[in-house]
Amino acid sequence: MVHSARMSGRRLVLVVALALAVLGGAALATRAVRAGPFAPESHCWGAWAEDSGPRVLGADYARVAEESGSPHRGEQAVCVMAYGVPGTEEMQHPDTSVTGDRAREGTGGDRLVARVGPPPRSTGGPRRAWLAEALHGNTVPLPEGLPGVVSTDRGTLVLPEECDSGDVPLVVTVRSEGQVPELDSEREVTDLLLSLAETAREKAGCDGGRPTQLSAPVPTVPDGRPRSGGGPACRIAGMRFAPPAHGELAWYASAVGTRLQSCSLELSGDGDERDGGSEGNPGDGDDGQQGPGGKVAARGQFVVTSHPRLVRLFAGMAGERSPGDGWRGTGRIERRDGLVTAECRGRPTVFFLHLDGPLASSAEPDVRHLFARSADSVTERLGCPAVGPRS
């Protein structure tokens, strides 16, 4: 019996050891694929690890990425990641160039373009073109007060103050390009944007503060189609245009919140009309893009924001002088542009309008009045005094 007890004791040890070994092995195996020699490859400065969630980083696709520059305060860095079904022609010669000429022609595969950098220094055309892309009306503001917007084909996030160089903020953007430029969901774009933001903060040495995270559900763009037809543009009562002689006026107005409102306008027309269209705006680099009714002849944008990080994006675009008689705040109103900063419910709020030539000439009654009335339709909603003169 004594002998047998010792034997069973050893047996028990063996059984336990084996059981632990089975458990431990399984646990190790699950860990091993995430780290060590089998660690997944990652793209764009290490921000996008393969199989980390978003479908573009999953097993359905092959990926090739090219970085130019590295995220630093005050500097531009771009990374282009081309992706596609493995073995297809596009993936044998992927277009990872920053310009993306072949991708635009439809032979370079689908691409994600990640940018980290300050907004263009120029306060003219290049900045306006950048704003038109970064704060497009077909986006929704990110929840939990994050200074950014997202849709299924783009995302923009302004990094925290620690990343500023001087007064200029560092901004990360993600843009999807290609035959089917839309990713699966706003959530997927948000995940890509946030991991890019975290990496950019690490590389730029400004990851000390609160991490750039999101726990709430990401909202979806309520209606991706451009709107057109009767009624005021952008659903803003004061924004009225004369009916266009050719083509159609359409607008995207998904981003409407208390801290950000953005609307993008597109006047579509015939191909030969567009040459005269965005004349004087060489920075509006969306040549050849299709609008809802053909080539886009002219674009416009209207933005109101009181989010301090987003307000920064408009810095330096207008002087510190009064915009004119009867106006509140400071700023400037020109032939096709308006930018006024005024206090609204205790917050410095930016009101911005840009209209390409053909749109500016059809503003009712003119750009100056259209800007004032549009801004005041919004102040009415926000519950603050009018910024423009009563007309």
Add this chain to the structure above:
Amino acid sequence: MTEKNSEKHSEKHPGDSAAGSSTGSSTGSATDCCPGDGTEAGTGNSSGNSSGNDCGDSSPGGKDDMNDNPEEPGAAAAPSATPPAAPKQPGRLRRMARSRGGIAVVGALVGALLGTGVMAWRSGELPFVARDMCWGSLSPEVAEALFTDTDVRSRELPLRRATEDPMHTECSIQGFGADELESEVTASVRTLGELKGAQAWDWTRQYLSSRMTPLGGGITGMASSQRAWVALPTSCHERSYEPGENPPLRVVTLASDASDPDYVNEVDARRGLDAMSRAVVRLADGVMEKYGCEGRYPDPPRLPGPPEGKSVQAVDNERLCGLQGVALPGWARGEDASAVRTTPGTTSDGPLRGGVHSCDVGRPFGMDRIRLTTVAEPRLARVVSRALGQRADRLGGDGEGAHAGGLSVYTADCQRGRTAFVAWEKDPDKDDDTASERRSLGLAVLPSYVKAEAKRVGCGEVNVQVPRLPSR
């Protein structure tokens, strides 16, 4: 057997436990005289003793076996071949268990069992801990806070996939006092976007009253001590929708007792609001997890509650509901319309917090003269706008609208999208006037109400044309 019994006991069903052990004992005695069951049956019920007679040696033998150490699974699987008290004649299984191969098999089995246990623990499926109620979303603590009674149970219908339309599923949480059902809270997940007519109105009436406080914090939802709702994010929809196709609004709701009691005492209202607001957000999070959608809402802060009874405000006849330019007509003034209550946490100027603003006018203990509501959340506004059917009388003006039987609904396109304005006379037939002579307070105040609210919602100037009102 033991596992089955202990699971029965872990549930708080005192009525069920006797029945459970009686079936256990009868099967036990009929098949193999399982000794473990014998003791259970003896303590559990009296009828078990009579059936236990089949098993002649149940009481003495049972005692011996209970002292025997817990057997290895292999031995227990062959109870008839070897009497448990005879280890000297090793059975085939025991012999195998002693061999090297056997050790490996047993080791692997134990490892697998441990692994399953760990998995169960990690996924929260352990059988002996109190279950989270209503599709695993409400912890016992959160559910019990909804009741004053201590014994809380739940029953639920399966949570169907979001693709199944029209989707409506319920979970009932019941509070028992002295084993009697005393109160009940119904949790449900439903596709609001498919409601029409009376159903759409019924929901609007119950869930958008001035008793409801917006949850805030980026959550589209409201709560009171009696009702609560949270809109599920559109990203939670499984079916893929075409661009331009609006997925129907889905909500989770909690409902207890009457939606709009005349009076709730301050203490109960406070406690109820805290419990309901926390539970409805947890419910939304739980359902979102079951649907596999990403993101969770944090618990809501302490919300401002509605004033009750004597603390409701006196009505301002010239600024009804605090709105500039909205006056109560002279003929409607008086005791019946002496008190006003507006959606807690909202103001009558500035941006519309939470997307819904409601105002009830009536007596301090019974706000039942008229309700004016603005719904600036486009998806919700679409539901509200379907409350009236095709046969309602159309209203003219800059937007669209109709009225019927004391209810007027008007919609306009505003900066955020569709907005709905509602005027509802709760008891339009109070006076026994003939239809032609009856004056509609709803139609009387709707134009000025819409005009005032439309501005701050960002609709610009919205004029409503109502049919000529009979004058006296």
